[in-house]
Amino acid sequence: MGLEQEERASLLGSQQYVFQSSGSDTYSGDFFDEEEAGDSSGLVKQSGLGYGTWRAPDEGITLTWRDLSVYVPQKRSWFRSDAGHRPFKRVLNNVSGAVRPGSLVALMGSSGAGKSTLMNALAHRTPGGVIVDGEILVNSRRANRAMASLAGYVHQDDLFVGSLTVKEHLMFMARLRMDRRRTQKQRMARVLELMKELGLLKAQNTRIGTPGQDKSLSGGERKRLAFATEILTDPPLLFCDEPTTGLDSYNARKLVRMMKDMAARGKTILCTIHQPSSEVFAMFDKLLLLAEGRVAYMGSSSGALEFLDSLGHKCPSTFNPADYYIHTLAVLPGHEHRSRERIKRICDNFAVSAYSKDIDITIQYQDNMCISQSDSGASSQEDHFFRSIPQKPNWLVQFWWLTWRSLVDSYRNPAIHSIRIMQKILIAFLVGVCYTNVTLNQAGIQDIEGVLFIFITENTFPSLYGVLNIFPQELPLFLREYKNGIYRADTYYLSKMVALIPGFIVDPVVFCIICYWMVGLQRHAYHFFMTILITIFTANTASACGSMFSAMFESIPYIMLFLIPFDVVLLISGGLFINLSSMPWYIGWVKYLSWFMYSNEALTVTQWSDVTNITCEMPPGVPCISNGQQVIKEYAFNASHLHYDFGLLTLLYIGFHLLGFLGLYLRARKK
């Protein structure tokens, strides 16, 4: 066999070959066995074509990787000699492999062997800070960010917006993931087809739910939905990280059967799988075994038994081979040294085996193609290749559907709306009751200024603190969808921002309608509507500030650490607790960031600018404030600043959101 492979390798230097697959289950000893390769030589000749004129196969993806090592960052230790330098741990160690169109490959190994790490690296989805060293080629092109759109990736843990129904979720994904040239009818047909195939039709109008909170779909249904989401676009390359975990044997079999059918249609599928039944395991035609970050075997499923047998590890006839592989390649507690010795021996033997050499031929071939293409600057071939990647919908479509999802999510979450509105009504009523006796005299000035400030605080704090959870809670989902190339970070952020606005219009309106008329404030439509407008601006600016903190920091405790001191300073510089002209210069500038100050000035000017008759009930000789202009001056405000206040509140709103977006974007790039 070795000689035969050497002959093949030497042929590669002079002629052009494309490996083909028939999706056959039969084993002939090699990973790319002859039956599957399409003709008797195991290789299909394309005589007359040199490397420079090679074109990508019309269907199917050949994925190869060579000497792939992955290093994950470790926590710094300030006590060790490497203090200050970030230590890395190698979790994949010079791994090479190849998968061809029409292959359904089971990626197996004990827990911690590096399966997910390998899949993430191949799918170009490694988290920030992780170093990937080595070469990954997709149809002899270097893998890049386009992999996210080219390949589907079914993750181990599924993430959804729980308030959507199964059908809504799939239609949303169909709109954002399927090629933009597809019609609505085609999208609907694809969604229906998948729901039918994956047994989700019955649950199509059921909300997905959130495990641990409002569970709706079963674990198995969630898994199948995650799978349906990833195959919506019928990707030519599919990575599945434990797709059958949590499924009953019938559904596990059905899912793997679906993958097998997809592979038979020329798809390339790499799938990690834990403890498959013999029946499910038999459906995989290829096997990649990992142990301690190294390749222990790659080839046909049945070849693994022979390979291990040749090393003295014979699978007992009563054993499920899949269980036997895992057991043989696991580091057993109490026998760590012996287990590692065994794993090392298996991996070392595999590296020099015929199986490994056969894979090397494909890798070498793809490498040569890659070099020759870059030498010839094969841009038309590149175009041809990337034509198989679905074209994303434009910015506006992404924005529209993301806003739709955010609005549906917030509308269906009673904790966000009805409870908040009830609380608002109650507070407005209580404030109104406290201030019913306000009259326009010297004492009334303080009362009115006090209640105006309550209008601000009551529309600030719920808005500021009510949005803090938005990004920490949804970040994993956002990161996954963003990394999958489903949408841009700016459309996501903007949609979140827009979806917040209706709530922060309704709240101030409800509060003002109840409270304004109970308190002795000016009884003209102008004053009333201006007060509503100012409180709407206040609530939205406060929510923008909250969104900024929410997007910038990882968790609520961190957010609180910085937000509370920040809002105390803003509150003080609002103009009620201190005369603004008396603030020291080195902290006085903070007032320019304080929407409390702008809103307070705007409300004060609105209420007082046309008041001319403030009663003076003081004893003779004690100075009195007799009109509204004096009140405005007393609080160091300026009657001509009303327009500036609106302008500056708008600027703060935009500024906070810009910083929030920047924070989210940088975090998305880093993760």
Ligand SMILES: Nc1ncnc2c1ncn2[C@@H]1O[C@H](COP(=O)(O)OP(=O)(O)OP(=O)(O)O)[C@@H](O)[C@H]1O
């Ligand atoms: N970001 C990371 N930081 C630190 N260690 C990591 C990181 N990612 C992976 N590892 C470590 O690398 C090893 C391989 O992890 P990986 O998740 O790839 O294993 P796995 O084979 O998929 O395991 P399982 O079957 O349990 O999911 C593990 O020891 C894991 O702890």
